[in-house]
Structures are given as structure tokens and as C-alpha cells.
Amino acid sequence: MNSIQNKDYLYQVALSLIPKLGPSIYKKIILHCDSAEAFFNLPRGKLERIQGIGPKLLAYRKQRTSYLTEAEKIIDAANQHEIQIHCFMEDNYPGRLKAIPDSPPILFSRGNLSLNPERTVGIVGTRKATKYGKNVTQQITEELSRFQPTIISGLAYGIDVEAHRAAIARNLPTIGVMGSDLNTIYPSIHKKIAEQMKENGGLLTEYKLGTEMSPGNFPQRNRIIAGLADALVVVEAAKKGGALITAEIAYSYNREVFAVPGNLQSKYSEGCNDLIRNMKAGIYMSSKEIVDSLSWNLNSGESLAQQVFPDTSLLDPLETKILERIFDKKEVEVNWLSHDLNLPISTLAVKLLNLEFLGFVKAFPGKKYQWLHNKQ
Structure with a gap:
């Protein structure tokens, strides 16, 4: 504690x-x-x-x-109240949020959750989900389950709670990012599923106990959902709403954003279709889009104990230190790494280029670098 x-x-x-x-x-x-x-x-x-x-x-x-x-x-x-506090400078603070300028200095969580899992996917959408939207949400989690990602959403009505339910059904960790304190489950009808989520995942908020709930809290919490997600999928969304706000934020954070295309006559697909038309989201057709964009592979799911840190005799001390941080996290953003090691971006870029050339890491869109698990 x-x-x-x-x-x-x-x-x-x-x-x-x-x-x-x-x-x-x-x-x-x-x-x-x-x-x-x-x-x-x-x-x-x-x-x-x-x-x-x-x-x-x-x-x-x-x-x-x-x-x-x-x-x-x-x-x-x-x-x-069995709540964990995550301060910005502590190791238990989410690494994915450290490089984001507007991430909360302090977070509060409850449950059995890791805030630095290997893989994360955000799933969001309208509160008035259709049968189509619910079925697609179930399909997304089912197809991704072999990769064991943590599913991030907002515990709201509609697509959000459907994403949490689907994750629980497939034994995937799931985190609900709340716009209230941890003793105020909103909507209250979701108290039961919130309890279930704590067994393999949990709840997260930036609001301390006793904070008065305000409508403005909910758009605010969307930046946490966007920041925690390696990829964000918008399943259904009208022309305006929280899901589109989350997508816009994720896009600004250089996250992978996908939108599920929908019926042109459905108002709950207008937002998704607009994201695709404006090229702020890729078309989600199957889990292959996420798997390919994030370069996931089943072999990379080995535990740290099964992986051996490589021979670094060809590296200088600073390159070794950078590689150690990437080895620990498996994937890092350049801005986060620069802050974590207190290095200028220019110096870091040269070192990362050499590590990539030697086959230790691989660069990906969004200024991300991943550990190459098969490096001998």
C-alpha cells in the first residue's frame, strides 16, 4: 500500500x-x-x-x-479504501502517460491491475450502442484474445461497458477510466461489473476521494484512455460525443486510431465514417489491422524471465543504458525515454539509430521503439 x-x-x-x-x-x-x-x-x-x-x-x-x-x-x-496512488515520478505510474504533456500528475487505482502492461487496446463508442456495435465489440476482443492485451475503456453505457464485459468473458485484463472518484461508480448500474473488473484489471481515475462529480470530468478523462491505449478502436459514434473526443486526442498523441465503418443511414456510424473520411482513423475490418500496425506476434508474449538480455560488448555505456530501459518496457516512446534518461532528443536519436542498425530495437510510427525479442 x-x-x-x-x-x-x-x-x-x-x-x-x-x-x-x-x-x-x-x-x-x-x-x-x-x-x-x-x-x-x-x-x-x-x-x-x-x-x-x-x-x-x-x-x-x-x-x-x-x-x-x-x-x-x-x-x-x-x-x-484499498486504493493505490500513482505519482508521476514513481515507477508505478503508467509509462505510456509520462510522455504526454497533459497527463495527470497523480492517479488513483483500485483492483488487480498493471498500468504498464505489454499490450493495450482502447475500445470506445456511443452510449446508445446498437446490436451491430455490440457484436463488433465482442468480435474485436475475441480476435485479439490470443495476444492478451489489456482492454481500456470508460465504464460508460453502450460500447464502453460492452468492451469491459467482452474482456471479462475472455479473461483479458480490463481497465475502466473513470470521471469520478473510486467510491462513486457512474453509472451506478455498473457497480457489479466494476467489482468483476477488479479481479483481472480494475478502475483508474485522476480524482481523489471526495471529489465532486462534474460533467466536465468525463471529457477530461478521455485523454487518459487515449494515452493508455497503443491502439484505439471507435466502434460506433455519432457526429458529436465523447468517443470522437477520445479519437481526436489519441490521434494527437500519435496513437494508432481505427474506426469501424457503418451503415451510411445510421447516425451512430456518422462519427466513425467521418474519422475515416478525414483520414484521422484507419478502417477497422479485423484484428489484423491492429496486429500489423503494432507489429504484434505471438512469440513476443514470453515472460521477462524467459528472455535473456543480450551481449552488449559492441555498445557504449549510454547505449547499454538505453537498451536496458527498452528491454524493461518492451516498447517506449522517444519523448518518454528522453525524459526518463534526461537525454536530449538529438543525442537519443543517434544512439537509437545505432541500436536499430545493430538489430536490438525496431522503430515504429509515433516515435516508438520496440525491443526485438528474437535478437540473439
């Missing part, structure tokens, strides 16, 4: 409580100060040199004791 004995962990939660401190400024503070605690302790002059930090933000440092007290309460409440 979470512990307030980790002092910087406590300060990360406290820092997230400062009003109007957006995700990008939060991360700038962490990167420039090396820790959340340093923000409260460094001389004012040094902090003022960080772009985006002004007098109003610095004035909040005077309330340090208040923020730390509130952070302790949040951590204690999480422990009491």
Missing part, C-alpha cells in the same frame, strides 16, 4: 494540490527541481527562472504545512 514514509511521495501529492497548477507546470517543477520537495525549499530566485512559474504560484509555498497535512489525509484515506 501507499506510505507517507516516502517523503518525496508525500510532497508529490502535496504539490498536486496547489490550485491552478496544470500538469505541464507540475512536470516542469519536478524536472527542474529534481523533486517535489525542492519546490517548497529552493530559493525564490531559482524557481522564478522556470518558465511558467510566477509570483502567484510561488505565494502558495507559504501554505506548505496545509498542503502536506491534506496530502497525508489523502494517502491515509487511500490506504483505508
